[in-house]
Amino acid sequence: MDNSNIHIIAEAGTNHNGNLDKAKELVDIACNAKADSVKFQIIYPWGLYLPGDYEYGHYDIKKVIQIREDGMLKDEEYDELAAYCKEKEIAFTASVFDERGLDLLLKFDPPYVKMASCDLNNIRFLKQVAERGKRMIISTGMSTMQDVEKSLNELAKINFDDIVLLHCVSVYPAFLEKANVGFIKTLKEKFGFPVGYSDHTGNSIAAAMALANGAEWFEKHFTADRTQEGFDHAYAMEEEGMTQYVKDLRDAEKAMIIPDQKISDAERYTRKRARRSLYAAKDLTAGTVISDEDVLIVRPEGIMDADQIDLLIGSKLNTDMKQYQAFSPDFI
Structure with a gap:
């Protein structure tokens, strides 16, 4: 957005549940929210x-694959969908998980390619993406330094x-006490790349703290209806x-903008x-040696500041001097 140095990714994921009209509805939500990309x-x-036939965490793998196919x-x-994003004037992109998805995405000239945390160690695929020359945003969930x-x-070798680099805690939802947003500063200092935050918490508190720790990119899951079936609806916004x-x-x-001067015009008002400034506590005559009893240290601002009392x-x-008249250096 204009006059902003941060990029907010509205993460639609597969929350369209395989329905193009629902996908367009998600684009509308992202636009209305004023995100930078969907x-x-x-x-x-x-x-x-x-x-195969096995338990995948607390899911049955066949159910997982079925939900993915339906979505x-x-x-x-x-x-x-990409044309609709262009019409709505919001950048379109995607996370990709294989070369077929990468080829499809690159047809639309996205501003970046997103790599999910699960592929941080999929170095062969990372290199394939890198060779296509697009900016790569990499989530770092489930990963050690x-x-x-x-x-x-x-990647440096090529x-x-x-x-x-997006700091990410791959827990859904992630609780604030586990957000570890201070690690963002560590990522930035260690590797020198722009950093961001893939946020799975329930509000904006951790994201605001991430911003204070140097994050410039933010990714947040959203949905049209949290009650829908699917992996990401329940914890999405x-x-x-x-x-x-x-x-x-x-x-x-805005709160982090450093102004040209410490005191703004509004604050000067x-x-x-x-x-507080220095005022006469009573009528005083020329020749009076000024004592504490002769001086009021009160508001509003006058001529001599309170720190000039000595x-x-x-x-x-x-x-x-008349009572309540402001003291001036010219009077002594």
Whole structure:
């Protein structure tokens, strides 16, 4: 957005549940929220999961694959979706998980390619993406510092450095006490790349703290309806929450702007009425040696500031003064 140095990714993922109209609705929500880009996930489940019959965490793998299959858009539907994003003037992109998805995404000239945390150690695929020359945003969930360093070293070998690192806690939802946003500063200092935050918490608090720790990129899951079936709906933000999230981050960014001068014109106005200065506590005559009893240290701002009291005490007045008249250096 104009006058902003942060980029907010509205993460639609597969929350369209395989329906193009719902995908367009998600684009509308992202636009209304004033996000900078809307990101989907191009997933072909047959190359992502090991076939078979087994428990996948607390899921049955067959159920997982079925949900993924039901949640797919057809390749040709992405043409219409990307065109809709262009019409709505919001950048379109996606997370990709294999070369087929990468080829499809690059048809639309996205501003970046997103790599999910699960692929941080998929170095062969990272290199394939890097060779296509697009900025790569890499999430670092489930990874040690050594994991991150190894992958970045491999990308450096092919002279690829157009990278953004997203701090991520791969827990859904992530609780604030586990957000670890201070690690963002560590990532930035260690590797020198732009950094961001893939946020799975329930509000904007951690994101605002991430901003204070140097994050410039923010990714947030959203949905049209949290009650829908699917992996990401339950912890995603609905439209009102997503809109507030973006607003909170924009406002937090404004709060961090360093002005040209410490005191703004608005604050100078407040200072005029709120700063203490030195005033005569009573009528005083020329020749009076000023004592504490002769001076009021009160608002509003006058001529001599409160910190000049020691210049005044013990000095001799060279003029008469009325009660409540402001002291001046010219009077002593």
